Amino acid sequence: xxxxxxxxxxxxxxxxxxxxxxxxxxxxxxxxxxxxxxxxxxxxxxxxxxxxxxxxxxxxxxxxxxxxxxxxxxxxxxxxxxxxxxxxxxxxxxxxxxxxxxxxxxxxxxxxxxxxxxxxxxxxxxxxxxxxxxxxxxxxxxxxxxxxxx
Numbered sequence: 001x002x003x004x005x006x007x008x009x010x011x012x013x014x015x016x017x018x019x020x021x022x023x024x025x026x027x028x029x030x031x032x033x034x035x036x037x038x039x040x041x042x043x044x045x046x047x048x049x050x051x052x053x054x055x056x057x058x059x060x061x062x063x064x065x066x067x068x069x070x071x072x073x074x075x076x077x078x079x080x081x082x083x084x085x086x087x088x089x090x091x092x093x094x095x096x097x098x099x100x101x102x103x104x105x106x107x108x109x110x111x112x113x114x115x116x117x118x119x120x121x122x123x124x125x126x127x128x129x130x131x132x133x134x135x136x137x138x139x140x141x142x143x144x145x146x147x148x149x150x
Contacts, residue, residue: 030112052095
């Protein structure tokens with residue numbers, strides 16, 4: 001039985017991988033229309049979700065080096081999308097916060113990505129649409145997501 005489950009998982013992985021990569025690639029393109037990379041949009045989303053997040057915590061959350069992160073943060077700050085804010089409690093601690101422009105950008109990215117998905121979902125046959133709907137729960141668990149959306 002383990003062998004057949006493993007075989008099924010392997011077959012599903014081979015079928016699912018190119019589909020997910022294609023959708024992710026298109027969503028990246030939709031994001032890049034706003035002049036930011038998908039990584040930068042993700043960083044903005046994480047800061048929005050946790051205002052005051054430190055550079056160290058953000059680097060750990062994204063599993064990237066501090067120097068690589070600093071470059072992204074510098075560009076986002078120069079673009080007026082986020083700011084570094086010193087803590088009132090510990091002046092050595094610097095947190096990150098979105099600016100109103102950063103909030104607007106995230107909202108625009110989400111709307112554009114959602115519109116792209118909705119347009120392509122709308123082209124599906126109703127039975128296919130129901131199948132996609134039924135797959136959302138298992139795909140969320142596969143991705144380790146609870147109730148968040150990006």
